[in-house]
Amino acid sequence: MSATVFELSLPHVSSGLRLRGRAATLDRNQALDRFLAGVERRAFRMAQVATGDADEAMDLVQDAMLKLVQRYGARDEAEWGPLFHTILQSRIRDWYRRAKVRNRWRAWFSRHEDETEQDDPLESVADTSNLLSDEQLAQKRAMAALDQALRTLPLRQQQAFVLRAWEELDVEQTAAAMGCSEGSVKTHYFRAVRALRQLLGAHWP
């Protein structure tokens, strides 16, 4: 009621405040748009590496974007990066748990069926040898092999590697995003690098 009285008595002041508020919201939306546009593609690749599926990855990224805007959009811009990674990694962990349960049931039902052969990552690379240079082709094959190797890592190692090596978060930020201690981050990262080198070392193009 007092707000109405205030608005009635000082209409020019209240409309000015309203305009300023609207401008601030617009600025914030633009800032959020810029931020999300800057991280969305990397976030998608992170989720794709983790899930191995483009549609699942898209859902996870969309979910993370929505949560950031809805819950933390009013926070300081500097906090958006770590918060976004925390949300995304948490969504990926949830996805992993669900997938684990799903796979356990699937394995139980198809116990007598033959084990399905794992896809060869190099087979999934489109045969564009006629269009690409040798260097581009080698890069594509290297990426496919890295994707596949990353997928074989335990989730925590995979997250530590992606956040430390690719996203270049420091140990503290990585620990916050992964929801674990800094010591665990160091261990997971070290093991991830060593495991990847071992997996790829011999035939990484």
Add this chain to the structure above:
Amino acid sequence: MNTELNKDDERFAARAKRLLDHSVEELDATITRRLQHARVQALDAGPARSRSAIWVSGLAMATVGALSLSMWLMQPVHERPHTPALDDIELITSAENVDLAEDFEFYHWLADADTTG
């Protein structure tokens, strides 16, 4: 356990980073479009009202309601707006009683006449 990376480890991590960066640039147009669409949808959804804000507004509404009720109850009886009693309603709705009410003056006169006579 020693968790320090050596030079080869760091070179390996740097190469992996370059490849991952490159893979982002290589994302096809469909994925990019879907990501843009997801972003627009998230921004359109806007900030959610926090649970505390919902509680505060609910509490405020309840307080206003309680205050209004107590103010109405606390005002003196004669100031309360007149609400027709059941008898009055009966009087209004019954055609017989309306006729009777019209003869009120006659009854008053009759009563006066009895005392004086």
